[in-house]
Amino acid sequence: GAGVSQSPRYKVTKRGQDVALRCDPISGHVSLYWYRQALGQGPEFLTYFNYEAQQDKSGLPNDRFSAERPEGSISTLTIQRTEQRDSAMYRCASSLGSFGEAFFGQGTRLTVV
Amino acid sequence: ELKVEQNPLFLSMQEGKNYTIYCNYSTTSDRLYWYRQDPGKSLESLFVLLSNGAVKQEGRLMASLDTKARLSTLHITAAVHDLSATYFCALNYGGSQGNLIFGKGTKLSVKP
Numbered sequence: 001g002a003g004v005s006q007s008p009r010y011k012v013t014k015r016g017q018d019v020a021l022r023c024d025p026i027s028g029h030v031s032l033y034w035y036r037q038a039l040g041q042g043p044e045f046l047t048y049f050n051y052e053a054q055q056d057k058s059g060l061p062n063d064r065f066s067a068e069r070p071e072g073s074i075s076t077l078t079i080q081r082t083e084q085r086d087s088a089m090y091r092c093a094s095s096l097g098s099f100g101e102a103f104f105g106q107g108t109r110l111t112v113v
Numbered sequence: 114e115l116k117v118e119q120n121p122l123f124l125s126m127q128e129g130k131n132y133t134i135y136c137n138y139s140t141t142s143d144r145l146y147w148y149r150q151d152p153g154k155s156l157e158s159l160f161v162l163l164s165n166g167a168v169k170q171e172g173r174l175m176a177s178l179d180t181k182a183r184l185s186t187l188h189i190t191a192a193v194h195d196l197s198a199t200y201f202c203a204l205n206y207g208g209s210q211g212n213l214i215f216g217k218g219t220k221l222s223v224k225p
Contacts (some may be wrong), residue, residue: 004155031209031211033209033211033212040190040217040218041215041217041218042117042201042215042216042217042218043156043201043203043213043215044215045212047215048209048211048212050209055209056207056209056212077179077221091155091156093211094211095210095211096208098210098211099209099210100210101146101158101161101210102210102211102213103158104155104156105155106154107155
């Protein structure tokens with residue numbers, strides 16, 4: 001596609017529910033990254049993939065967070081048993097390869113009530 | 114510990130004035146990025162700085178990198194209202210260029 005596409009754009013969920021956030025990278029981009037951005041802060045790295053392989057998940061805050069990219073294209077970030085502190089903007093980025101510039105999507109604004 | 118510190122965090126400028134945003138970082142890296150973010154929008158890449166002494170310019174913005182001082186600057190010349198946005202510097206670390214550690218951002222407001 002023309003850019004990195006994320007859905008939904010906005011998600012409001014009740015505490016304790018699971019949520020799945022989707023990222024559709026730029027066509028042909030091998031590398032995909034997930035970031036979380038709290039209000040008034042810079043994005044914080046969560047995890048990244050090359051093709052379908054998760055290369056680094058050191059930024060995932062705890063085991064309620066997981067990500068997958070089973071066919072090396074679309075990726076899903078799942079948060080189980082959401083908590084209020086999970087409320088943030090979740091951003092996805094993709095790049096042509098590990099050494100290519102990353103392009104960011106518009107993000108999913110998650111609110112846990 | 115990897116740290117990227119920007120200052121100032123808030124900047125209110127008058128149109129026509131010059132100012133500089135500073136970005137200090139704690140470890141060596143081979144790439145430093147500057148991004149712009151408008152409210153409710155995504156991050157737009159402005160500059161990628163690759164080596165010591167690198168300088169890049171686009172319109173009224175000029176970015177430079179001093180790897181020895183671990184410092185990058187974003188200089189704004191003769192500011193205009195359209196430059197109002199939040200500016201982030203980000204340092205590449207790890208094995209992939211998308212592994213970035215961001216500063217907190219500088220919220221720039223240019224007033225007539």
